[in-house]
Amino acid sequence: MTKLWHTAGPVLSILLVLALLWYGAAIALNAAWAKDKASRIDKTLSFSELVADTMSQEKPLLPAPHQVVKEIYETTVLKKITSKRSLVWHSWITLSATLLGFAFGTVLGVLLAVGIVYSRAMDMSVMPWVITSQTIPILAVAPMIIVVLNAVGVSGLLPKAFISMYLSFFPVVVGMVKGLRAPDQMQLDQMRTWSAPKATSFWKLRLPSSMPYLFASLKIGIAASLVGAIVGELPTGAVAGLGARLLAGSYYGQTIQIWSALICAAVLAASLVALIGMIERITLRRMGMVQ
Incomplete structure (x- = not known):
């Protein structure tokens, strides 16, 4: 106790x-x-x-806390999950775009990090653009992404997923570059002494060393991905998702609805970060990095 x-x-x-x-x-x-x-x-x-x-x-x-709690209770427990007034249904719509965008961002971030570490040309050319990309406000980028993708026939979940990817790939790139460069020079020289090819050095040394950095960046990336999914719902006039709930609440002055959606988004983000943390502990324990 x-x-x-x-x-x-x-x-x-x-x-x-x-x-x-x-x-x-x-x-x-x-x-x-x-x-x-x-x-x-x-x-x-x-x-x-x-x-x-x-x-x-x-x-x-x-709104007072008890008003927000009451609204959350009424729109989760007292509503059917399939109801369009259910926060669970809206959360699932946002979560779907979040997870898809996070998957895209993670894959893109890892691939870019590997290229940056192993190619000096990419290190000198791509890394500055990766950093520069995050200086552009997402609220300015989101409508352009949606308009361009709609023009080529891509709509629905994918535009929001691409916006989530835009926010989530950056921490993965930075974390993985740091992680892949974590082995010290003595360890790298030892691999060369054994005539280990670059692929062996990657799988046996660089990648295991990068795991703590990767998971730390994934926690940031999943939260950023959720923000991207919500932002992606705002300029589209969406009728589903937590962003749509925020938008509808602002249109009609329903502050209790706005706050309930915000709290729900915060709980969702915390749950996703906790899930990544659980996977991290299991993975690092099996790799012998933690007790």
């Missing part, structure tokens, strides 16, 4: 502090509307009445 508290205690304490700050901010931001309503009927609100009003507004500036 003590061990469990040492693990979960700090996290729960931070969540409690954040919840209290959230409630305080909700009262402060929503108080103006509550006072305005009361002034129209010449009523003076007591502090308890003011707090109660700020906690129950239909379209608050900042």
